[in-house]
Amino acid sequence: MDVKDKVIVVTGAGQGLGRQFALDCASEGTRLALADLNLETVEKVAAECIKAGGEARPYQMDVTSEEEVVGFYDQVVKDFGSLDASINNAGILRDGLLVKEKDGEVVTFPLKKWQAVIDTNLTGVFLCGREAAANMVNLKKSGVIINISSIAYHGNFGQSNYSAAKAGVASMTVLWAKELAQYDIRVAAVAPGFTATEMVMSLRDEVKKKFTSSVPLRRFAEPSEISSGVLFLLKNDYITGEILEISGGARI
Numbered sequence: 001m002d003v004k005d006k007v008i009v010v011t012g013a014g015q016g017l018g019r020q021f022a023l024d025c026a027s028e029g030t031r032l033a034l035a036d037l038n039l040e041t042v043e044k045v046a047a048e049c050i051k052a053g054g055e056a057r058p059y060q061m062d063v064t065s066e067e068e069v070v071g072f073y074d075q076v077v078k079d080f081g082s083l084d085a086s087i088n089n090a091g092i093l094r095d096g097l098l099v100k101e102k103d104g105e106v107v108t109f110p111l112k113k114w115q116a117v118i119d120t121n122l123t124g125v126f127l128c129g130r131e132a133a134a135n136m137v138n139l140k141k142s143g144v145i146i147n148i149s150s151i152a153y154h155g156n157f158g159q160s161n162y163s164a165a166k167a168g169v170a171s172m173t174v175l176w177a178k179e180l181a182q183y184d185i186r187v188a189a190v191a192p193g194f195t196a197t198e199m200v201m202s203l204r205d206e207v208k209k210k211f212t213s214s215v216p217l218r219r220f221a222e223p224s225e226i227s228s229g230v231l232f233l234l235k236n237d238y239i240t241g242e243i244l245e246i247s248g249g250a251r252i
Contacts (some may be wrong), residue, residue: 001144003234004029004181007080009073010062011128012090014041016197017148019048021087021230022222025054026054033076035061036090055234063090063124073131075141085144085234086132091121091165093199095158114161121165126172129187133180142184145233147173149191152192153248170243179243186192188238196220 012018016034022034026049034049036042039060049056057079061072077083094113099106129145136143138160152159153166162180173189180187194200194211200220202206214217229246 001084001142001234001237003085003231005031006084007031007033007076007082008084008234009033009035009076009086009128009132011035011061011086011088011124013058014038015045016199017192017195017223017226018089019045019088020227022046022056023052024224024227024231025225026050026052026056028054031080032056033059033080035059035063035072044239045091049198058189064119066127069124069127069131073128073135074175075093077206078136080171082141083135083139083143084141085146086128087146087148087230088125088128089148090124090128091148092117093159093162095162096160097158098160109160111168117161118165121162124170125169129172129176131186133183134174136185137183143186145180145185145187145232146175146230147187147189149173149189149243151191151193151245151250153191153243155250173243174241181240186237188239188241189243190226190229191243191245192221192226193245194220195226196222214250215247219248221246221248224246 008030010022013022013034022045034042034046042058046056046058062068089164096108098111125147132145147169150166150170153170155163173187177187224245227230229244
């Protein structure tokens with residue numbers, strides 16, 4: 001797909017990888033619908049994207065709300081007159097061990113933390129992918145859906161919820177590619193490893209050192225290196241159903 005002038009949705013666009021995806025798409029001359037739970041941050045990113053050469057509109061949207069997701073994609077089509085791609089990136093972290101012994105008592109991982117991550121990182125991707133596909137089919141045009149998984153889908157210590165959600169995202173990607181090919185809609189995913197986002201770089205130095213020591217390239221990925229993978233998947237019309245791991249050689 002030639003991304004110039006194409007209408008592309010980015011969820012979780014207010015910071016981190018979502019912001020990078022938005023900026024890199026903008027530099028290619030795309031028309032961006034940027035969604036985030038925090039309207040103030042996504043408004044700032046939209047302004048950055050316009051300066052970078054793209055068209056961009058900010059939207060406030062909670063990916064865990066079916067009503068909001070349906071309304072958002074409908075509004076994007078009304079505002080832009082089209083929909084060509086959706087980068088389903090919004091996600092959260094709520095880490096913890098499944099069980100741990102503390103002061104002679106066994107403490108278990110709270111259901112609330114499990115559900116919060118599953119609702120955002122898995123159900124949110126499902127809702128966004130469903131509505132993106134529905135609108136593309138309704139418009140009778142080809143399109144691309146890019147899901148953001150994680151190297152953690154192989155299973156990462158202390159991340160039962162996150163790993164399960166990202167494994168689900170990877171599985172849905174392959175399934176959707178099979179189902180949606182008949183409508184000329186491609187579906188693929190990027191599975192990043194440890195990446196130098198604001199959240200990761202705010203960790204304690206000893207924690208960051210532990211992470212990088214497990215990566216053969218001995219460093220975090222730059223957000224732009226993950227974003228280049230997303231753009232590659234958007235542009236290559238013979239890729240569908242693939243999970244592109246960009247992890248510096250890490251195998252969690």
